[in-house]
Each structure stands twice: as C-alpha cells, then as structure tokens.
Amino acid sequence: MRIGLDFDGTLMDIALAKQAYIKATWDIDLTIAETGRAGALPVLGEERYHQMVVATHRTEAMLDTPEVPGALDVTERLLASHDVVVITARLDEEIELAREWLRRRGLGGVRVVHTGWETKRAAWEEHRTDVHLDDTPLVLTHHPDTMVPALLHTPYNASLERCAATRSVEDWLTFERLVATLASEA
Ligand SMILES: [Mg+2]
Numbered sequence: 612m613r614i615g616l617d618f619d620g621t622l623m624d625i626a627l628a629k630q631a632y633i634k635a636t637w638d639i640d641l642t643i644a645e646t647g648r649a650g651a652l653p654v655l656g657e658e659r660y661h662q663m664v665v666a667t668h669r670t671e672a673m674l675d676t677p678e679v680p681g682a683l684d685v686t687e688r689l690l691a692s693h694d695v696v697v698i699t700a701r702l703d704e705e706i707e708l709a710r711e712w713l714r715r716r717g718l719g720g721v722r723v724v725h726t727g728w729e730t731k732r733a734a735w736e737e738h739r740t741d742v743h744l745d746d747t748p749l750v751l752t753h754h755p756d757t758m759v760p761a762l763l764h765t766p767y768n769a770s771l772e773r774c775a776a777t778r779s780v781e782d783w784l785t786f787e788r789l790v791a792t793l794a795s796e797a
Pocket residue numbers: 617618619620621745746747
C-alpha cells in the first residue's frame with residue numbers, strides 16, 4: 612500500500628504546542644478542542660493568532676513538541692511493509708523543521724512532500740496514494756476517487772464537516788488496522 616501521512620496534528624501534536632504557547636504567552640486557557648482556527652482565532656484575534664502559528668510551526672521550539680500518541684510506533688511498523696510518504700501543507704520556510712523533527716525521532720529516512728498553499732491532490736496523484744491520514748477534514752475533501760481519505764479523530768475536528776468518503780479513525784492503532792484491512796482487500 613502507498614500511504615500518505617499528514618504532519619501537523621497527525622504525526623506531531625501541534626494542538627498541545629498551541630495550547631501551551633497561548634497559556635505561556637497570554638495566560639489564556641484554551642481546551643484542545645478550541646486550539647483549531649475556528650476556536651482560537653476569535654479569542655486571540657488575527658495578530659496574536661498569526662504570532663502563535665509562526666511560533667508553533669516555524670521556531671526551534673517545535674522540535675520538542677511531542678508525537679500524537681502512537682504515531683511513531685505505528686509509522687515504523689507501516690514502513691516495514693508499505694510505501695510511506697509524509698504529505699504536508701507546510702510552506703518552504705517551515706519544511707526543514709518538520710524534517711528535523713522526524714530525524715530526531717528516527718524517521719529521517721521517510722520521504723516528505725510539502726504542498727504549501729496548494730491542495731494535496733496533485734501529491735496524492737503523483738504518489739498514487741492508496742490511503743492518507745490527516746487531522747483536517749477539509750484537506751481530505753480533495754481526495755482522488757482511488758484514495759481512501761482517513762481522518763484522525765481529535766477534539767478540534769470532531770464537529771467539522773467532512774466528505775462522504777471519509778473514514779474516521781479513533782487513533783493510530785485504528786489507522787493501522789484500517790491499512791491492514793485495505794491491504795487484504797487490494
Ligand atoms: Mg494537519
């Protein structure tokens with residue numbers, strides 16, 4: 612199977628980093644569910660929201676942000692029998708930190724593709740991705756018909772609209788089982 616994995620919020624627990632930064636910088640308590648754009652922007656306002664995004668995505672502090680539980684172990688196991696590509700919407704100026712985050716966790720050999728402001732569709736088509744795991748429902752709506760869009764459940768995406776084909780997975784172990792099922796059907 613050719614597997615695509617998102618980075619922020621899927622491999623790296625960006626919501627924890629946002630929550631911690633907002634607390635440390637402005638002493639504002641947000642729940643994890645409120646750390647997404649829809650929750651945080653009205654509270655912080657444009658300027659502070661942008662500052663928070665830059666700090667949590669583009670500074671070295673990001674390298675200490677923990678994994679989403681299970682992400683590293685499952686990715687290592689998937690690598691043993693599948694073709695895995697990290698497909699992230701990070702920008703040119705943000706991508707090296709993501710690569711370094713992966714390197715420090717023993718995943719420096721994984722291919723990383725970044726799409727910037729474009730949708731991920733061209734990357735999925737180029738890599739002929741069979742299944743892609745992401746934490747943003749909107750990203751998955753651009754999926755090719757040949758790809759299974761898998762949404763990693765989080766408190767901040769629970770109520771967001773998703774496309775009909777979306778397969779919701781509770782956690783990384785559930786995703787690993789989905790991949791096994793898809794592989795057995797292929
Ligand atoms: Mg994401």
